[in-house]
Amino acid sequence: MNTQFKLNCLKKDISNFSLLRSCNRNVDGYFISMQHSGTHWFKYMIGLAISHQYQVAPPQYIDNKSSNSIVGNPKRNAALPGVPYIGAKHSIPPLVFENALVRAALKFPPYVVLIRDIRHALVSNYEKWKHKYAVSFGEYLDGDISERKYVADIWWFMHFMNRWGEAGSRLPGQILVFKYEEAMQTPAQTLTALFAHFGLPISAEAIEYAVTNSSKESMAAVDPASSALKIIRKDKRDPLSWYSPADREKFNRIVSENLEYDFGYELKF
Secondary structure: OOHHHHHHHHHHHOOOOHHHHOOOOOOOEEEEEOOOOOHHHHHHHHHHHHHHHHOOOOOOOOOHHHHOOOEEOOOOOOOOOOOOOEEEEOOOOOHHHHOHHHHHHOOOOOEEEEEOOHHHHHHHHHHHHHHHHOOOHHHHHHOOOOOOOOOOOHHHHHHHHHHHHHHHHHOOOOEEEEEHHHHHHOHHHHHHHHHHHHOOOOOHHHHHHHHHOOOHHHHHHHOOOOHHHHHOOOOOOOHHHHOOHHHHHHHHHHHHHHOOOOOOOOOOO
């Protein structure tokens, strides 16, 4: 593993306590997502299912602000009376997250983690922010080991997967991991498993309502302005076509040397 990457991860992991500060808050579960892994879509589905089950107003749009009364940052948003609240972050757990003494002292909610093929997530992030980055895709692929230059890059994605993989191996049964690709194929089953892990009694009818009304077409119809169209990448090309032969060789080298938990993805060109 790259020494600078290892040290940077260690520095962040011993000083990042955002998830610990969220403990003991009134949340029924935490939805943790890798950036560019379908976060807005999944939060929208969660919000729709809970709103249907508890007969409260559903999220108006797919954007974060619309769903925050049901799923979001509990520090900034008050839960509706009598309605479950799901915390949501892109956070990477600190080293003490698995510590037995810390876990005995704090109330940790159940966690669901959503991940995605890093190669696709990189393309999604680059396309969203390329005008701000003002670099070629090949240069962006080099990333910034300090994780400061870009909103997210190859080093952040590996850091995310490594730490959640490590935490999951130390806390079996407490962290449920979903792949974005599988969730897209079986959204109802994925959502059902999520609520079961959170211990929430969400009916099959509410799940069906959430899935039916969270398709790309449904979200765009509800919000023609459209927050959905700004969030969903419209380019239909295979994301792997962004990678030149040199990019593919670079990606293979960086990932093979630094990614410790691949969650079954075959991340090699």
